[in-house]
Amino acid sequence: MSGTHSRVRERVDRDDTVVSPSRAKAAQKAIVAWFDRARRDLPWRRTKDPYAVWVSEIMLQQTRVETVIPYFERFMGRFPDVEELARADIADVLLAWSGLGYYRRARGLHAAAREVVSRYGAKFPRTTDELRTLPGVGEYTAGAVASIAFGERAPAIDGNVMRVVGRYIGLRADVGSTEAKRAVRAACEALVPPVRPGDFNEALMELGATVCSPTSPDCPSCPWRRSCRGVELGLDAVAGGPKKRAAVPRVKLIAAIVEREGAVLLARRPLDGLFGGLGEPPLAEGPLPRARTTFARAGIELHGKPGPRSVEHVLTHKVLEVKLATARADAPQSLAPYTDLAYVPRSQLQATPMSTLARRLVRVSFADA
Ligand code: SF4
The missing domain is CATH 1.10.340.30 (Hypothetical protein; domain 2)
Known part of the structure; x- marks a missing residue:
């Protein structure tokens, strides 16, 4: 032409x-x-x-x-x-x-x-x-x-x-x-x-x-x-014509489920970013040895391997696959990217700002309790 x-x-x-x-x-x-x-x-x-x-x-x-x-x-x-x-x-x-x-x-x-x-x-x-x-x-x-x-x-x-x-x-x-x-x-x-x-x-x-x-x-x-x-x-x-959805990446995470005297350890997200300002059980990217090291640096010690229960959470641009592992933390310290870690009594969880993912993790963790 x-x-x-x-x-x-x-x-x-x-x-x-x-x-x-x-x-x-x-x-x-x-x-x-x-x-x-x-x-x-x-x-x-x-x-x-x-x-x-x-x-x-x-x-x-x-x-x-x-x-x-x-x-x-x-x-x-x-x-x-x-x-x-x-x-x-x-x-x-x-x-x-x-x-x-x-x-x-x-x-x-x-x-x-x-x-x-x-x-x-x-x-x-x-x-x-x-x-x-x-x-x-x-x-x-x-x-x-x-x-x-x-x-x-x-x-x-x-x-x-x-x-x-x-x-x-x-x-x-x-x-x-x-x-x-x-x-x-x-x-x-x-x-x-x-x-x-x-x-x-x-x-x-x-x-x-x-x-x-x-x-x-x-x-x-x-x-x-x-x-x-x-x-x-x-x-x-034309642009905007019906298209198939592109596959979204999957991110594997381990959640440390720590309970002490009826309180659950929650980590608070920084205000800007995903789930900003909300609390959740501490998360670290897998695989397990890497997550274990990340948690250990913050004074969180995983018990053995994650249990069979897991939660899949679909976001617009990614899918989070979270495995749950029980853990112990006598003196938890800072864990990036969270702003702080604190024990919250289970009776107060309902009144604590948390994401849907965090609530699902807590629900699945204590389903039998
Ligand atoms: S529904 Fe069909 S006719 Fe209506 S604006 Fe969309 S593409 Fe055009």
Whole structure:
């Protein structure tokens, strides 16, 4: 192909993704009408209170709606407004979050609540630009809160919206590329309507969750089926088309289960990072001799080999395979990466901020007790 031809082809490919005003209008009408019919009745959809919208949006990141519902209801019961959340101790916030995963979100929520109170007198900022200055609030969350709670005509683009809109405009560029992000943002800016922008954004999220799923989009049920470029081109040909999940790495760990006089040894994770700020039975990477040496340096002595019981914990990017080994620790010392080690009475475990993995480890360890 000559240089001139490839330049023409590139231009055609790029222009393919542009959403004209008439197409945008038809798409807005179709998806909002569909949303009015098909929307699920979710607790955070019964209000436009920016605090509730914000909490729900943070909880819904990387987490399924069904999982979030009970957490959201409990959290709103415990911290009903931004001032209550700002006043709370971080340990209480982590406890309320315990089991929901991605704990950095809870820390961000708490820090942002304090800023809303100190900088804005407990009144939520109304624009995407102001919202974005809060801890843990990125472009997506700012757009979602500003559009849903305050009616700002702002896009809210997360991974789901990238996929749905990428398919709708027949995007060929790799979804992670700058070109793709630019094309989807331009399409969303054209698509988000001046009237009911929040409902449009919620409709798009709902479409991604219930119809235009990652692996098996239900195109015949989709309000966009007649104008979807992805369908026209064949979904395999576009970015965001149904793909098989890549295999995730497996990490082998040994958990030291130490009990002394009715108390369990827990190690606390550093605040930033996986399971930040939460307690868990001390973990070390296997194989066994390596884990044994790591624990020994911290004054934790494993009894023989790990028992037959193990726990498999699936995270987004890896699977943790944890074998349980009973151990003894008379004078436990520091163990990287933990910030501290302490015995917690078993009666207080329920009230201690711990991850789901940690609770499973404790449950399995003491199943017979
Ligand atoms: S028609 Fe199919 S691919 Fe296109 S947006 Fe709808 S569900 Fe997704």
